[in-house]
């Protein structure tokens with residue numbers, strides 16, 4: 001059986017140790033011969049790499065491992081690039097969140113002006129990863145979950161249309177885990193779902209069990225009262241108060257369209273005023289993550305290195321990241337698994353821009369994804385998506401053309417922003433903060 005060689009781009013990510021443990025837990029399903037970490041911050045990556053090297057030696061010594069900042073070394077002899085870079089790291093995420101809030105606008109990593117700013121930083125470096133892959137391992141596939149995935153996906157569609165890159169998000173998976181728990185099912189895979197939208201901007205239209213029984217009525221009853229907060233505590237990462245509020249808020253988002261079930265991220269567009277009211281402009285999600293997940297991951301990595309063993313580690317297998325293995329297996333073994341991916345619409349949603357990158361169910365095999373037909377979508381969702389997809393397309397155009405005007409239009413069009421005047425104030429602050437990362441706008 002073939003064993004695969006993978007490069008983790010963004011080796012210094014807080015998600016890397018959990019993903020490595022997940023890969024090790026799935027070796028029977030997806031055998032690995034080599035893991036390479038690639039990052040442009042050697043110091044940060046080395047801390048994670050030193051710990052992961054010990055984990056690998058203890059659990060799978062046969063796997064070759066190395067960490068590098070050299071693209072040629074990283075991308076040569078690779079089957080899969082697993083990409084999760086955060087351009088500008090948490091220091092820039094903090095600015096993405098705080099600058100809009102200073103102007104009374106939602107401050108969020110991937111939504112509104114913060115997402116636009118992050119997108120402008122991410123386009124170039126993600127394209128660079130694609131180019132390294134194509135230069136050094138032209139047969140490889142990139143599984144990308146670097147954010148903001150909607151803008152990154154539009155950029156790769158437009159600028160690298162023939163590249164073998166699959167963009168995927170774990171938010172629907174996280175919500176489906178909760179849905180399964182609400183329904184008393186063992187696994188989210190016991191459900192067959194229909195969903196459409198843009199990344200971090202979508203709706204479930206149908207959820208059934210394997211016998212074809214409609215599970216939507218029971219789910220809606222629950223969501224109407226509790227959002228996506230199940231009766232019993234959910235195992236896993238995101239039970240922090242701010243995430244719990246987001247899962248609970250889905251009940252209000254749901255009331256606006258009771259035919260569908262919403263992605264949690266819609267709260268930032270539909271309840272922007274409340275989100276701003278409840279935000280602390282001096283302490284945002286970036287601060288929570290820096291004080292929480294980042295401190296924990298790096299502290300734990302250092303402990304492993306100092307003690308020379310990972311036997312007592314508190315790291316847990318990132319179970320829900322196993323969608324990455326499902327995707328790699330679908331490509332490698334032509335499994336034809338049905339998965340939600342961010343793909344060119346191409347007529348799947350009949351009454352929507354064929355060039356839009358949409359998040360819809362696809363059958364994934366060795367040729368890549370085959371999107372399933374969605375049909376026509378209702379006016380409410382169509383209107384929202386047309387506005388949002390225009391934001392995403394204008395960001396990519398602004399980046400490619402160095403256009404101040406297009407970026408101003410993009411921010412103005414975001415449903416989170418009240419006027420062109422406020423959009424300009426935010427844009428000018430973002431330009432100043434992102435000098436190191438954005439192309440110069442004219």
Ligand SMILES: NC(=O)c1ccc[n+]([C@@H]2O[C@H](COP(=O)([O-])OP(=O)(O)OC[C@H]3O[C@@H](n4cnc5c(N)ncnc54)[C@H](O)[C@@H]3O)[C@@H](O)[C@H]2O)c1
Pocket residue numbers: 009010011012013014015016038039040041044045084085086087088089090125144145146147148149168169170171
């Ligand atoms: N799609 C999803 O559903 C999903 C889920 C979770 C996380 N994410 C994304 O995964 C990424 C990592 O998140 P994190 O919180 O662990 O961030 P992090 O800052 O801990 O890690 C990101 C790493 O990327 C590196 N990096 C930045 N620019 C780079 C470049 N040009 N080349 C190589 N490496 C580079 C950084 O040095 C850092 O080590 C983010 O983009 C995040 O939004 C996506």
Ligand SMILES: O=P(O)(O)OC[C@H]1O[C@H](O[C@H]2[C@H](O)[C@@H](O)[C@@H](O)O[C@@H]2CO)[C@H](O)[C@@H](O)[C@@H]1O
Pocket residue numbers: 147169170171172174175236237238285289320
């Ligand atoms: O604020 P963060 O950095 O904790 O999370 C932002 C990311 O949120 C989503 O991913 C979640 C996922 O939905 C949740 O269930 C859990 O397992 O962790 C994931 C990562 O934090 C979202 O899909 C990502 O795009 C965001 O980066």
Ligand SMILES: [Mn+2]
Pocket residue numbers: 149168169170171200
């Ligand atoms: Mn996501």
